Amino acid sequence: MCTKVLAAKCLALSIIAPSVAAQDSNQGIKTLYNLLSIEALAFDIQSTDETEGSVRNELIVATGGTINRYSLDGTSAPLQSFTKDMIVSDVKVSPSGLIFSAGQKFDADKFRLEGGRIVGYRRAEDGSLLDFNVYGVPDTIVGQSSNGQVSISEQFTSVAFDGAAWAYFASPVDFDVLVWPDAYVDAELPDGTERPSISLKCSTSSQFSIAELSGSFVYLSSTTRGAQIEVGNLEQALDAAVDFRPRCITPSDDISNTGGIPGFEYVRHKVINVPNQDGTGSHKTQLLVLEPNAGTLLLYDFVELEDAVRIRKSGVPPINLKELAIGEDKQLRFNLLDATSDGSMIFVSGLSMEHVLRFSIADGNFREALPMRVHRPIKRLELRDDGEFAAVGVGESFHGGDVYLHVMTAQYMNNLFVLKKNVERPLAVIDKRDDNLKSIQRGLNKFGYDAGDVDGIAGLKTFLAIDSFLEGLVESGELEGSADKDPKQELKAEILTFFPTSLSQSQALAAN
Secondary structure, eight states: OOOTTTHHHHHHHHTOOOSSOOOOGGGTEEEEEEESOOOEEEEEOOEEETTTTEEOOEEEEEETTEEEEEESSSOSSOSEEEEOSEEEEEEEEOTTSOEEEEEEEEETTTTEEEEEEEEEEEEOTTSOEEEEEEEETTTOOTTBOTTSOBOOOSOOOEEEEOSSSEEEEEOSSOSEEEEEESSOOOSOOOTTOOOOEEEOSSOOEEEEEEEEETTEEEEEEEESSTTOEEEEEHHHHHOTTSOOOOEEEOGGGGSTTOOSOOOOSOOEEEEEEEEOTTSSSOEEEEEEEEETTTTEEEEEEEEEOSSOEEEEEOSSOOEEHHHHOOGGGGGTOOEEEEEOTTSSOEEEEOSSSSEEEEEEEETTEEEEOOOEEOSSOEEEEEEOTTSSEEEEEEESOSSSSOEEEEEEEHHHHHHTSOSSSSOOOBOOOOOOOOHHHHHHHHHHHHTTOOOOSSSSOOOHHHHHHHHHHHHHHHHHTOTTOOOTTOHHHHHHHHHHHHOTTHHHHHHHHHHO
């Protein structure tokens, strides 16, 4: 941990990066931009040419009134920026390749929120984005319902797709879920235009998702009241002639010894497709659930009945996050940052957002890795669906300061979590070259500990080499030696001056 005296140096070593910088690609990470905020992130890896198999490799970032489009293959500057009068809650890329951002309209002149707002983006022939209006109050009638009445939503928080030509926009203040074609449509629809809609039954929505099961679709809505999940058949919900009755599931009921924990915090969830172990390449669709009030991570199975779909707690033992939390994170405020679509990487943060827990689902159970500590709160984490990249937004504080957005290979982030107990490791991401660190790297390489290039950057190789070097001193009994004319002891002194927490980390590593 950083003391107050060393705080500035520790921050510089752990996460700080300049405004626009790209690190060596072989480190598996680059810093795109420093931003005032990060509201939402979405990767776009859609195929752009079926014959040649080319793939669009981009990241969409909603930040501080703008929507930015970045390339993961080229420059660190945005390819495009759109200034928007809205605060974005969610942004997603649809199956057809459209991009939808949803949130609230914001009048900067009057400094007030003015109702729900949805903006779409479509591709031009040259691959650039063109924006179009989907919903706004009061400048559009896209909210027109089938009976001719305008349904006005004050806010949207979630975007979801059914894979069958429709996009869904859920609200935390409105039971109705707005449904829009997954296609470019002129926003000026005539009065009385009919469109499908969903009316939630349990509560308004804090998070809305759709899962596909055996050709049918199921919607899942984390409620804003009661810490529940509403589960229903999507086709039935869209059919006004059907007497539709979804289920309202309370995950805390499936957790033993909760003692009737009140549901003040919203349940978070993620639909995942866990590969079966039979070697056939098939998968099992499951629901990953974080119950923040009980501090528990659970897994649910989908149960398809003749006329309905239910979820049931799986046989996988749940994870008690409180037992793993550190410091103030034990106050039972956890957040499911994100998970890969196959459940191989699951990231959970606590109250401080400075500790991140990593799990995976393998061999029918949760697997736990060591908590990772970052010295600035994680604002946002987005994993690409194929698990190849992670975008991490890290901020100075909850109340101001720049937010640094890092894009790294998922394997790079995965490796930041040491698979041994009782060791804290800072997130080693910088773009500042330090001559003292070059000397350390040179010394490590000299003694056979591969620190990578002598570049003055504290990357993963450098940290692993430091761990191995200090572990070796602990195991050989040389740790307490004098630095006088002993090259190894001189290197140890350099390391402990530069990284004051490395010794306790390595002693813990050697003890495991």
